[in-house]
Amino acid sequence: MKLDMPPFQQARVLVVGDVMLDRYWHGKATRISPEAPVPVVRVGNQEDRPGGAGNVALNIAALGAAASLVGIVGADEAGTELRSRLEAAGVYCDFATCQEAPTITKLRVISQHQQLLRVDFEQDFTSNAVASFQSQALALLEQTQVLVLSDYSKGALQQTQALIQAAKKLGVPVVVDPKGNDFSKYRGATVITPNLSEFESIVGHCASEEELASKGLQLLEDLDLQALLITRGENGMTLLRPDLPELHMPTRAQEVFDVTGAGDTVVAVLAAALAAGSALDIGTALANLAAGLAVGKLGTAAISGPELRRAIAREEGTGRGVMSADQLALAVLDARAHGEKVVFTNGCFDIIHAGHVGYLAEARKLGQRLIVAINDDASVKRLKGSGRPINPVERRMTVLAGLEAVDWVVSFPEDTPEALLEMLKPDIVVKGGDYSVDEVVGGEYVLSYGGQVKVLAFLDNCSTSAIVEKLKG
16 A cells, blocks of 8 residues: 555545643652652643644644634633634634533643643533534534544534534535444444444454454444444554455554544544545555554644654655655655755766765755666666666666765656656755756756756766776776
């Protein structure tokens, strides 16, 4: 399965569900209380983050997609803070206000990166607030490409069937993060994403992979779902679809630091990918990558577009070395997302000599990434004659990729690299030798979009052609 970064900027996702404020108090715990055998935490700073459905919307916006959020808040400071933080991140908020209940708030006390205590502030919402919430959600459905129901069993999602059926009439896929012991309220959704514990609370314990798949497929049929995505912690994820083999994704987490909010990340990436036109299996693979990043962070934390792009690059093997033009395009996008300047040079590089090494080292100093594009064997022969190349393209690329200064090596079949320049649009194009800037092939095009063209000199008395003639002599 080949992964690419979806065009998230084209995606519009509506998140409807239980919003809450995740509040963190950080401080040092250096002694035990004389009043009880508990640590005393001296709070040094406070941090507020959107939680629940708010964290889902925040993750969607961080990917570059358009996120709208409908939830219920209280007429209080926590509700104001929640809205402020979400809107600052680009999330459109359409909140119903409940005068009789506070904004749901989860207070966590943290010391030395360890959670010591959680305190929840919440009350039941009034029927008027729930009715207002429902009508606001229905009003926004026509403007979205994917609907997310983020259910934390806090009371907002009391009429899920009305939302699901309205979405189906409009042809809007519905992604559900379920809660509770009754999944029938999600009947007709496109995909639901329970964790293993939630799934087994509905179907019973699964003693084997075969039993998990069998019970999952039965649940799909019972609830008229198109897919079931079971998140399984250290065992990755399993995607089940009718009439298709099960798809298992192994975990991508390098280090599990905090699982808080990881489920939100899965739902957000899956929904945004579907809205951007990705297939369900691709969206699942992207969600799996993002979940591996999320559990490496403390607390609820959004995964940004550049973070996900870099994870895709690692997955597709585009970190360094030899690659295809398509892989290189992805790597360049990632570099730009991280503010890195990309330098490009090209040539035959038939016999690597000291002049090449020095020249490439100087070229690399002009930016943070250096691309070396080399002519393939057929084009070298056309340019240099029937006796060339001395070394085939695979060997030339391997040698160049081993140089410290070189990040990426790619070959091209044409006589000039102009097609690559149009695809990659590097920041700086460098050529070595006795050229003027206006003689550099593709230089005019590079200058047209604001790039730079530079000419660097080779070391004296270094020439591949001279080496070849000396060998012949």
